[in-house]
Amino acid sequence: MTSTTSRATSADLADRARLTIPGGANSNVRLAAPRVFFERGKGAWLWDVDGNDYVDYLLGQGPNFLGHAHDRVVAAVAKASTSGMVFGAQHRLEVEAAERIVAALGWADMVRLGMTGTEAVQAALRLARAVTGRRRFVRFEGHYHGWLDNVLVNPGTDTVASAGQMASYLADSVVVPWNDAAALEAALAEHAEALAAVIMEPIMINSGSTEPADGYLPRVRELCTRYGVVLIFDEVISGFRVALGGAAQRYGVAPDLATYGKAMAGGWPVAALAGRAELMERFGTGEVNHSGTFNGSVMAAAAVVATLDVLTEDPPYERITRHGTALMAGLADLGRRHGVPLRVQGLPMAFHASFGPPDPVTDYRGLRTLDLDRYAAFSHALADHGVWVAGRGIWYVSAAHGEPELTAALERADRALTGHAAG
Numbered sequence: 080m081t082s083t084t085s086r087a088t089s090a091d092l093a094d095r096a097r098l099t100i101p102g103g104a105n106s107n108v109r110l111a112a113p114r115v116f117f118e119r120g121k122g123a124w125l126w127d128v129d130g131n132d133y134v135d136y137l138l139g140q141g142p143n144f145l146g147h148a149h150d151r152v153v154a155a156v157a158k159a160s161t162s163g164m165v166f167g168a169q170h171r172l173e174v175e176a177a178e179r180i181v182a183a184l185g186w187a188d189m190v191r192l193g194m195t196g197t198e199a200v201q202a203a204l205r206l207a208r209a210v211t212g213r214r215r216f217v218r219f220e221g222h223y224h225g226w227l228d229n230v231l232v233n234p235g236t237d238t239v240a241s242a243g244q245m246a247s248y249l250a251d252s253v254v255v256p257w258n259d260a261a262a263l264e265a266a267l268a269e270h271a272e273a274l275a276a277v278i279m280e281p282i283m284i285n286s287g288s289t290e291p292a293d294g295y296l297p298r299v300r301e302l303c304t305r306y307g308v309v310l311i312f313d314e315v316i317s318g319f320r321v322a323l324g325g326a327a328q329r330y331g332v333a334p335d336l337a338t339y340g341k342a343m344a345g346g347w348p349v350a351a352l353a354g355r356a357e358l359m360e361r362f363g364t365g366e367v368n369h370s371g372t373f374n375g376s377v378m379a380a381a382a383v384v385a386t387l388d389v390l391t392e393d394p395p396y397e398r399i400t401r402h403g404t405a406l407m408a409g410l411a412d413l414g415r416r417h418g419v420p421l422r423v424q425g426l427p428m429a430f431h432a433s434f435g436p437p438d439p440v441t442d443y444r445g446l447r448t449l450d451l452d453r454y455a456a457f458s459h460a461l462a463d464h465g466v467w468v469a470g471r472g473i474w475y476v477s478a479a480h481g482e483p484e485l486t487a488a489l490e491r492a493d494r495a496l497t498g499h500a501a502g
């Protein structure tokens with residue numbers, strides 16, 4: 080019989096995990112990560128079963144925006160769940176969650192809750208198709224919208240990224256370089272009759288944490304309105320993170336629909352599709368199907384309410400910006416001191432680090448010059464020295480990161496770079 084005590088090491092657990100979990104991980108995104116098993120997380124820190132601590136800049140791929148196990152979120156979820164978890168019917172907290180989301184966003188009238196960003200994106204595309212009666216959509220090079228067949232691509236080549244994925248589903252989209260208004264205008268002019276939607280990350284966080292060029296989003300908005308195409312912002316990362324109202328607030332541009340997840344629920348698995356009433360009501364009439372056993376569960380709604388209350392009562396955005404900015408500067412400085420081409424760019428709440436040309440990259444094609452393998456190796460060296468980050472370059476900063484974490488992270492990164500540069 081296998082032991083279930085907490086004394087098992089990461090190596091023991093990795094061996095056991097491989098026997099019953101394919102690859103020993105429940106998401107393919109984690110297959111390349113160091114085989115560390117965590118015991119607990121609190122605030123900006125993680126502790127593994129081997130007794131090591133880590134400053135966490137992965138935040139569970141983004142959701143722990145308030146830090147791990149935020150007291151108010153934990154208390155709200157625990158309290159709510161003692162009266163039942165899912166009813167297959169409505170409950171008060173769902174209404175409170177929806178009201179808080181709509182108030183926070185400012186531009187949206189209605190919202191539906193779901194479990195994952197992947198689902199929210201599919202609901203948005205379905206709704207856009209229903210409303211327009213058209214099939215195809217525009218998406219952009221380097222943007223990520225989840226793991227389903229019609230949006231998953233190999234970065235750089237825009238080909239299927241998985242065995243078993245139906246390439247024919249990718250043919251539903253027209254792919255355009257991002258931050259290039261002329262290219263979008265040309266695509267709309269050529270395909271408008273067939274296009275239901277334009278879907279984008281309004282900040283290309285998944286590829287370089289690249290901001291939209293001045294005037295780009297207003298121009299996109301104008302073009303979508305002119306061609307009668309539904310504009311979908313995929314704010315699964317940027318939502319509630321770059322501002323309470325996400326990128327739509329930061330850049331003052333309202334989409335027709337937007338998807339959210341990650342930062343909105345203090346780590347709880349919740350996603351949302353928000354939008355203008357005229358579109359969203361099609362779900363309410365039953366004409367467009369959006370379903371899910373766990374949508375708007377008691378815990379999910381409680382987590383959203385508690386998280387948005389914290390973000391509203393004590394907005395962490397300035398603090399996070401200060402921390403992220405100092406961390407970016409510190410890492411860039413370390414890169415110079417170690418004589419390695421460590422490049423840091425993007426927004427301080429979710430910035431991008433890589434090895435490559437020293438200048439910031441402003442479009443997806445520029446990212447192809449980066450040395451991804453070298454960065455992945457560096458991310459492992461960081462883990463060895465107690466800094467937990469994504470292998471593909473995004474660093475997420477939470478409301479729980481303060482001075483002690485900044486000092487610890489930079490000291491540890493310094494040590495990791497010493498080995499890395501030597502190796």
Ligand SMILES: Cc1ncc(COP(=O)(O)O)c(C=O)c1O
Pocket residue numbers: 140194195196197198200223224225226280285313314315316340350
């Ligand atoms: C912009 C964006 N959209 C959609 C998704 C998919 O969300 P999920 O992993 O919750 O399915 C992600 C995940 O990282 C994302 O970054």
